[in-house]
Amino acid sequence: MENKKCTKCGSVEFTDATDYMPVKPNKMSLKGSNKIYTFCLNCGEVDSIRIENVTIFKK
Template identity: 55%
Template sequence: MENKICSSCGSTNFQEATDYIPLKPSKGSFHSAQKVFSFCMDCGIVDAIRIENTEIFQNKE
């Protein structure tokens, strides 16, 4: 992970974690994408949220 500086506390101690509920394009979809959160370990501020596997959200024509 690149050297980030927390905008709230100035720490450089960041970690990434995923949410337990994946994103789905629709209720009936079997495909899903994980949300990856990058956050400061010292104060808990979320720096970024990244969605993996974004191609499942593109319209199939």
């Protein structure tokens, strides 16, 4: 992880995790992509949320 500081508690320990439900272009789509959360290990404040594979959303 890059050097960053939690805006809530000041900790510098962060990790990444994924959600169990992928983001899909529409409700009928079979393809999806994981959401990746970066959050503080001390207080749980979420620093960022990003989509792992954005190419499935491009037309």
